[in-house]
Amino acid sequence: MRTTRRRARAALAATSAAAAGALLLGGAVLAPAQGAEPVREPWRDAADRHDVTLGFALSPGHLATPGYRAIAEREFNLVVAENAMKWDATEQTRGTFSFGQADQVADFAESIDADLYGHTLVWHSQLPGWVTGITDPADLRDAMNDHIDAVAGRYAGDVVAWDVVNELWNDDGTRRDSVFQRLLGDGYVAEALQRARQADPTAKLCLNDYNTDGINAKSTAMYDLVADLKADGVPVDCVGFQSHLVVGQVPSTYRQNLQRFADLGVDVRITEVDIRMNVPASAANLAQQARDYGTVVSACLAVDRCDGVTVWGIDDGHSWVPGVFSGQGAALPWDASYQSKPAYTAVAEALGAGLEGGEPTPTPTGEPTGEPTGEPTGEPTGEPTGEPGDADCAASWSVSSWNTGHTGSVTLTNTGDTAWAGWAMTTTLPAGQTLQQGWSAQWSQSGSTLTATNAAWNGSVPPGTSVQIGYNASHTGSTAAPAAVSVNGAACS
Ligand code: XIL
Numbered sequence: 272m273r274t275t276r277r278r279a280r281a282a283l284a285a286t287s288a289a290a291a292g293a294l295l296l297g298g299a300v301l302a303p304a305q306g307a308e309p310v311r312e313p314w315r316d317a318a319d320r321h322d323v324t325l326g327f328a329l330s331p332g333h334l335a336t337p338g339y340r341a342i343a344e345r346e347f348n349l350v351v352a353e354n355a356m357k358w359d360a361t362e363q364t365r366g367t368f369s370f371g372q373a374d375q376v377a378d379f380a381e382s383i384d385a386d387l388y389g390h391t392l393v394w395h396s397q398l399p400g401w402v403t404g405i406t407d408p409a410d411l412r413d414a415m416n417d418h419i420d421a422v423a424g425r426y427a428g429d430v431v432a433w434d435v436v437n438e439l440w441n442d443d444g445t446r447r448d449s450v451f452q453r454l455l456g457d458g459y460v461a462e463a464l465q466r467a468r469q470a471d472p473t474a475k476l477c478l479n480d481y482n483t484d485g486i487n488a489k490s491t492a493m494y495d496l497v498a499d500l501k502a503d504g505v506p507v508d509c510v511g512f513q514s515h516l517v518v519g520q521v522p523s524t525y526r527q528n529l530q531r532f533a534d535l536g537v538d539v540r541i542t543e544v545d546i547r548m549n550v551p552a553s554a555a556n557l558a559q560q561a562r563d564y565g566t567v568v569s570a571c572l573a574v575d576r577c578d579g580v581t582v583w584g585i586d587d588g589h590s591w592v593p594g595v596f597s598g599q600g601a602a603l604p605w606d607a608s609y610q611s612k613p614a615y616t617a618v619a620e621a622l623g624a625g626l627e628g629g630e631p632t633p634t635p636t637g638e639p640t641g642e643p644t645g646e647p648t649g650e651p652t653g654e655p656t657g658e659p660g661d662a663d664c665a666a667s668w669s670v671s672s673w674n675t676g677h678t679g680s681v682t683l684t685n686t687g688d689t690a691w692a693g694w695a696m697t698t699t700l701p702a703g704q705t706l707q708q709g710w711s712a713q714w715s716q717s718g719s720t721l722t723a724t725n726a727a728w729n730g731s732v733p734p735g736t737s738v739q740i741g742y743n744a745s746h747t748g749s750t751a752a753p754a755a756v757s758v759n760g761a762a763c764s
Contacts, residue, residue, distance in 0.1 A: 311616070311627060312619070314347065314619060315346055315348035317623055321622065321623075323571060323579035324348050325346065325582075325618075326581030327343065327583075328351050328353035328543065328581065329351065329352060329380075330589065331372055338608070338609030339586065339609065343379075343585060347383070349388055349431075350380035350383075350385045351387075351388040351389075353591075354397070355376050356426075357390070359397045362418055363399050368421050368422070377426060388432055388434075388542075389423065389430040390479075392422060392433060392434070392435050393437070395447060395448075395449035395451070403450050405450060411451070411455060422470075431475065432474055432508070432540075433474050436478050436479070438479070439460060443489070444489050444491060461505045464476050464500070464505050464507055465505060468506040477507075477508065477540070478493065478496070479510070480511070481514075483512055484513075484522050485525055486522075490528055494531060497510060497532065501536060509538040509540060512540070512541055512542060514542070514567060515543060515547075516546045517546070519559050519563065521566045521567060526574060530574050533574050538577075540571075540578045545603055546560050548560060548602070550599060550600040557601070561728040562729055562731070564618050565726070568580055570739065573680050573739055585603060585609075587602065587603050588606075617728035620728060623709065623711075663761055664686055664758040664761065666683055666684075666756035668752040670751070676746065677704075678741060678742070678743050679741060679742050680741045681742075682738070683737060688734055689734065690731060690732060690734060691758070693725050694725050694732060695723070695758070696724075698756045699719050699754070701753065702747075703749050704719075705746075706744050708742065708743050710741055711726055712729075712740040713726065714742055721753070723740055
């Protein structure tokens with residue numbers, strides 16, 4: 272028989288009040304890079320404005336450490352169990368379920384008013400020996416169904432999405448060998464998704480993998496599978512991209528890859544990001560890591576169906592990386608002393624998080640009252656204004672509009688031979704358009720002139736690479752994209 276988790280509402284209300292108190296305390300503890308950096312608006316508040324969630328992987332034992340807890344409570348509005356909901360944690364012995372740690376994760380998420388993300392139901396790893404030892408397909412099917420019923424059933428209604436199947440592919444796009452693949456064949460993925468839908472009809476059901484972050488054989492295998500599953504009416508709602516990355520190696524097709532899945536009709540999420548480097552970390556690598564984190568978050572914001580970004584941990588002292596990738600680490604936005612790193616600031620800037628007690632964060636005045644109407648309204652239509660030959664940039668500008676406002680997404684590419692050490696973009700906004708708020712750059716408007724200058728983390732743009740920035744504006748009818756764009760005074764093509 273399935274056990275369902277019951278929430279003790281009164282007790283949880285008390286916990287929330289306590290958490291609110293701790294949150295204030297957390298704000299004081301947290302001042303990033305004491306004295307050097309201003310305090311930023313929490314990531315989660317900035318994320319709210321984009322309608323995305325910023326998550327972290329929680330091991331509940333770490334909550335006893337005040338520095339860890341303060342960051343968890345302040346910055347995140349989604350929580351995923353780093354290990355506590357996996358098969359070996361929940362059903363070590365067949366038919367005997369233990370949810371102690373998993374419940375702690377669920378309760379903590381609720382106490383900070385964060386979404387709870389489920390990870391993971393069917394996976395070849397962290398799988399008890401009694402499962403890998405099964406040899407009869409019917410027996411394995413029973414075991415898989417019972418496990419899904421019990422675990423997804425317990426958190427039904429609480430979990431926003433489940434990684435139903437995790438890491439099903441080899442890097443070459445063939446199916447990974449696992450007991451599920453061997454005994455049940457390719458169809459085990461559809462079976463697991465269908466069973467999960469029965470066990471929790473409200474959670475979004477995802478497939479999740481690593482090295483699928485750019486366009487390659489593995490991500491294309493995932494893409495083809497999702498297309499087939501949808502064509503067959505199998506419930507698949509989302510795809511997770513783990514994004515365990517190496518510094519300086521965000522795939523150039525990262526955003527494009529997210530977008531192609533979104534275009535298939537599934538939601539996407541960056542589910543486990545960390546960006547590792549050789550340790551001890553160099554200042555140059557920490558700066559590059561910041562740019563990489565900024566790129567990851569900006570890519571998600573640029574894709575309508577991207578639900579958000581989850582960081583695989585909080586601080587470098589509690590990261591799986593050093594234990595698995597020899598000689599590497601420093602992969603998270605806080606160091607082992609809970610001091611924020613440049614990557615923290617890059618994420619805050621990519622989200623457009625304001626400075627607390629400093630500049631107010633502008634809020635869009637015209638909230639969307641309906642759905643964006645139709646396709647983005649266009650590429651720049653006019654010709655660049657500069658002389659031919661003086662442009663070392665290309666600009667692409669798309670606008671997605673609703674009645675009184677729109678969101679603009681801008682990609683600036685360095686088409687010259689030398690790196691930009693910093694950049695300032697200027698353009699003329701069509702009449703009636705007023706900047707409300709921007710991200711991944713410092714945005715300002717004077718008359719009809721719109722200016723965006725680089726954020727600290729994306730000023731350096733080597734030849735052949737791009738930066739992605741965006742903004743919200745109100746409008747009085749004209750939703751056209753600007754006609755001409757300049758970078759550092761030179762007209763862009
Ligand atoms: C890792 C955890 O972080 C470690 O604590 C554990 O020992 C092994 O698993 N892909 C996944 C995650 O989907 O579940 C893994 O988490 C990291 C790789």
